[in-house]
Amino acid sequence: MLRQRAGTVEHATATGQHPDPQPNHQKTARGREGHQPCPPCHARHGARLVSPGKARTESADFRQRRTATRRQHGWVIDKRDSPLRDASFRRVWIGATVSAAGDAASWVALVAYAWGSTDGSVATLAVLYTAPVAVGGLVAGWALDRYDRRWLLAVDSLARAAVFATIPLAAAGGGLTAVQLYLVAAVYGLLKMTSLAGFPALIPELVPPKQLMAANALESAGFGIAGLVGAVGAGVAVATVGPGYVVAFDVLSYLLFALCLLSARVGPRSARQARTAGPAKTARAGGGLGPVLRLLVREPVLRDTTIMFALFNIGEGALLVLLPERAVEYGLGPGGYGYLIAAVTGGELLAALALLRWSWRPSLTRSVVAAALVAAVAVLAVLVPSPWAALVGLAGLGGCAAAMTTWAQTLRMGAAPAEAHGRLFALLRTLMQATPPLGAALAALTLRDGVAATVLAICALMAVPALAFARDLAAAGDSYRTMKGTPPEPDAPAAGDRYRTIEGAPPEPDAPAAGDRYQTVEGTPPEPHAPAAGDRA
Template sequence: MKTYLTVLRIADYRILWVGALVSLIGDGASWIAMSWLAVTTGGAGSLTILGLCYSSPIVVGGLLAGKIIDRFSRRKLLVADCTVRGAVMLSVPLLALSGLLSMWHLYAVAAVYGLLKILPIGIIPTVIPDLVPKRHLSTAIALESIATNAAGLLGPAIGGALIPLIGVNWVLAVDAVSYFAFALAVLGMKARLDKPGHTVAGAGSGAGRGAWAPVVTFLRTDRVMLVITVAFTTFNVAMGMLIVAQPWLAHERLPGGATMLGILVGVLACAEMAGSVLAGLIPPAVRPMLRIGVLQLVAGAGLLFLLGAHPALVLVGQVVCGIPAAVLVVSSQAVRYERTPEALRGRTMTLMRTLMLSALPVGSVIAGPLLGSGQYTAMVLVMVVLAGGPGLLSLLFVRNAVVNARTSEPVGTASSR
């Protein structure tokens, strides 16, 4: 834990980390509040529409964010995002007080959230290398993952506890305050978080900071980055299937109903947090793609425990999957930092995270029909292949790639490693 304390003693990183953690906890609480408001006001149909508004705009948001994240000050973008989303969240309790709140207002709020969600998701990892020494980069990445997992546990719990105490609408006001607090925290940082100061040499006219062409070319020609993108996008399809499988198991196969669902979600979240903590304590690998490939195979194999739908084995399977999955996420992000040119870093991180997040609903689309037709075993096997199979890409094609292979290479030549 001394390593974590060392990183948290870096003032600007600590301010950013704490501010992001508070905001993420507020997001978790606000989703509980909005979903509860939707289901109690408009029933299951309203909840479905809300979910689509909440998650679907992330693809458009990712494309738009890539156009600005390397062109403008990251500090100003974070402050603007927090201010806009805070004001939008605050509009719900204000409209409720005036008696003007309708369901379409809630849908609009969810859509704005989904549209802007990718901005901090893309910006925060982009600026981490500018805030911490290189030797502590893995720990700083792990702390970001820990904050996300902790918020996933605490946010919904806090939201559920606050609803009967202060009312569902005012939980959204609390989230608005968390956004404004994050904006003030960013303004209090000494680091300016400026836009990149240069473009990629030799990238041609497409190297403008708002262009996607150099990013796509970089990901396509750098074999390591291509493998990471394909492997993690596919892995997230499997995780999207697991999100659907959890409530189905709790309702159809496992005892305990909603209580069991809470246990399933909680155990997976705890396993992922444990993996994030572990990732920050272990030294970086000389050949990280070898580690990543093995970890992804182990994570995929862990899902085999879901076969048979025995309660204890399902929980074990989620732990065996969740811990290595979190470690490989941190390891892969360190590789991405090393191989991505600084002028492309914002767009590259944004595009990769947009692809990975967009893969989650794809998994839901695959799992739903399989479970609906009684093909649970087939669903698990598909999930295992999607989660673990891409680990073979790392082992077969890039297992010997070293972490700093791209340091002295121009874009487009790293694939020879």
Template sequence: MKAYVAVLRIADYRLLWTALVINLLGDGATYTALAWITVERAGAGGLGVLGVCLTLPVIAGGAVIGPLLDRFSRRKLFIYDSVFRAAVVALIPLLAALDMLAMWHLYGVALVYGLLKIIPLAGTPAVLPELVPAEDLQAASGLEATAMGVANVVGPALGAVLITLIGSSNVLLLDALTYLAFAFLISRIKAPLDRPARVEDGSRKRKSGWAPVFDMIVHDKFLLSLTLSFAAFNISVGALLVALPWLAKFEFASGPGILGLLLAVLAAAELVGSLVSGGMKTTEKQMLRIGQLQIIAGGLLLLMVYRSLPVILIALLLTGILSAPMTVMGGVVRMTRTPQEMRGRAMTLMRTTMAGALPFGAAIGGILLSGDHYTELIVLVTILAAAPGVFTVLIFRSVPFRLGVSADADRAPAAVES
């Protein structure tokens, strides 16, 4: 806990963390509302479409947002994005009040959310090294994951309650307000959060465009392994985003309360895992531990073949506790291995690739569940989640990770010798 106390004493980081909690709280409630409206109006097929709309545009958004994060003020991008999305989300309760709400409106809001989601998703880790010292990055990364966990625990449960009290569409109005709160808190951060300084290395031109970022990731086994293995894991997560509402509606024949419970248990477990891992010290066995955790966390999903609510809750609980440290420890590796002048594009590319895997899982889930192939879906989800961990363990069993050593630093000696 000392590590968390130390990093939270940094006022600018505290503002960023608070903004994330508020914003993610609204998003958690909104997902529950969107999923429930969709499952009632369009069934499992509609959930598949919603999942694709929420996640697939992240790929297109990343192609545009990455260069912007390295060329313009990250503060302004955060604020403009939040204000715009607040206006878009607020359209849903307005249309509902006018009795004009249709499914394509929900899909449209989901598309905008997915398109711009990469701004905070990649922008937050891109600015963390500007707000906290290197030795506190794991604690800062842990608290970032904790922010997601705290919000996601309360958000789905809050969404389920609010659906009953004010109706599903009006939950989106609260999410719009959280976007505005996020923009306000970011505006209070004293650090400039400006575009990164241009780096000149002798006669070398400043690294611009996507080519040097691709080259760095492809040739750095740390970054490449994390990106591919986490992408495979996220395909499974995308499928679960469809499977959980389907289970609540058709298997357990229950209301939004069960869906909120399933999502909250998973989020609570991830919160516990994030809290524990964020307080741990970074070690040379960072990658090895990530691989081991992925094997176990992914393998536990197989328990979900038993269509029993207690068993499914246990599977989600254990998987969440073990998978969250992967995110925290992986975040430290990515921030360390990426040079500052490419951090916006690199974080965007890596997180876009990982988040872009979600719609494939959502599409797979929608197709298989439409044919009532639940067991087959869970087996596939387990394989995709766990198998990459085996390769990570094999590759990094004798390769140490060193804090402060970037991908460029590792490649520099080879460049000199050649």
């Protein structure tokens, strides 16, 4: 066997000994200038001397070629194409993540205040914290499509900072009451959907189409990190320094998010100019949720994934009621419920990080169906007596849920025009927020028949819709032709929109093959005969 190292030629036989050992074979090129290996070995092995500098250069070239090959075949995502390299997206993402961590922390603080108040009720606080989302979500979607999303999110953050600042000030003066807690919680619920739907609606204005998948994965990872760090940090802070400092941190997080938004740029044209160009103004002239609802019913990707996710979330809501009981049965102690929830969050983070690192090449619609089925199987681990098996299964559930969210959000951004993103994401996320309480009611009914009945009901809610919509989603996925990082064709349609509806019009001589309703369009100038950009509705 021949082993070459920088500046050294080593010869070894199967027994590890050279047939004709010579001292000069272990000399470097620097120490034995002009040295050549012995003729027998040179003829038998083709050995040659390599200078240290040349060896390092060849090694670096090999690593670069290997990395380039992986990027060319789509195995890994080029870090140079990461959305975080864009300063505007990076600022908004950091601000949104810190603000979400503040929200998770302030909820723990509000519960602590209500729990310590003589006339406070945690149940009433929870209702006021969540119920107004149904009303505020619809108004937020309309506002996000009508006004500049960046400025609207900034104003929303400043307004919530002002409202939450009243709590530590009142607490410091000794005048904090349960009514004030309820009012602050109601304002938060009313404005919650502005940021929850506004950030994903703003993503296509911050990154190019080929980075949407990574940007959506980053959004999912950011919320996962925020929920975990915010809740754990708030628990420690409430026990040590008091809930007032936790709410003050939330106020600062709102101010930081507003600053990040105002310092970001949304492309060569403002978002409002982009949304009011061409037929988009006519589409919005109808106003309201009517066009969005018709789009939701007509598009299989939007319709099927919405029903799937709504039922999936009912199952997760039931699981949140089931896990405390299982934690007691596992003997995990007072923190057992937190351990099980942390496993779900950990799986979500791992999946989001994996999607950031590795390029996902299979069909997104088929992947959503497969992930739902795997999640249903993972839930069965809760029936196993071992807590370790439950932790692994819950981590798998979290990973599948995070991947499904990222893939479905990417599909929705392509299936709907940019002019409707605000109303669409507000409507969808409002529906998602409304279904988990139904899961809690389901768990209360099924737990009478035992844990197995509840787990099987959860599995059915996750798996049955996926099986029912599998064929429809597969057909819809085939109509989306995603060009992952490939250069645009010379005859590509109008710029700026990844998908263009080709409905009823005869194909152009240079048009793609029949059956492709949606084309990926990346960065090409508009054709004279192409439809207006973004108009799919």
